[in-house]
Amino acid sequence: MDNKAIAVTFAFMFLVAMISAVAETRKAQANPIINIYRDISPPEGAQPPIITILTPQNNSFYSKNVTLAFDVTAPRMSGDQALDGITKIYFEASWETEETIVAENRLGSFSLDLSNVRGGNHSVTVYAVGVGYIETGTEYREENDVIVSYNHYDRFHMTSYSTVSFIKDLVPPMVSVLSPQNTTYTAPDVKLDFTVNEGVSQILYSLDNKENQTISGNATLAGLLNGEHSMTLYVADLAGNAVSSKTLFFNVNSPKPFPTVPVAIGIAISSIALCAGLLVYLKKRHRSKSP
DSSP: OOHHHHHHHHHHHHHHHHHHHHHHHHHHHHSOEEEEEEEOOOOTTOOOOEEEEEESOTTEEEOSOOEEEEEEEOOOOOGGGSOOEEEEEEEEETTOSSOEEEEESOOEEEEEEOTTSOSEEEEEEEEEEEEEEEEEEEEEEEETTEEEEEEEEEEEEEEEEEEEEEEEOOSOOOEEEEESOSSEESSSOEEEEEEESSOEEEEEEEETTOOOEEESSOEEEOSOOSEEEEEEEEEEETTOOEEEOOOEEEEEOOOOOOOHHHHHHHHHHHHHHHHHHHHHHHHHHHHHHOO
């Protein structure tokens, strides 16, 4: 076969391929496919989407920065019980009057910033709507000289939700120190008494600008030396808002303890000397009475 014949053969094959492609395109255009759905109740054993809220944690305290983070997954199932997708993910919150759409037609991990939410007690409920399809058959109808394919499906929806409550606290605690006061104490042990208007997560104090000490409540500043002292109290509430008291100044002037050991020694020595003197006296008197 010469080159001319080969060229004519390839040209013929290309033409046939083009004609076939056009025919298939026309056939596809001439035979539309229409899906028909019938909504049914979920089949027995089917399970809704799984929602896992990561933050905020239930009944926890937060200050300004709060993030709504959660995962949406579909349960692993097969056959007519399986979900084929997620149609909508949304949430309803105590600080909003309408639902907020998060995503449509997808699942996965989601994160939303709640820093602009006002302070107070809040709750948020996350919803996920899953959909499943069951193919029930196909029929063909000739309409206006066109063959139309009708695919029939049973469709079911399953909705799940998860709710979390949290407290957004934007206000630092109020602390009032009752003792020590700006006065002079006559004992080396001084009470540290204070009140706080809400629950706390941490309490510290610094005495005389030294390292902070952790306490769980009212305490005693023990063994203070005579002289001037200073004390500052630090308190953090359950949301992490911290506050410090004003620095308090006070004096300790406790009397020196009675020197019990030297006095006891002196009394013992005096007693020994008295006994010795009495013994000498008695001996002399005994001698003087002897014949």
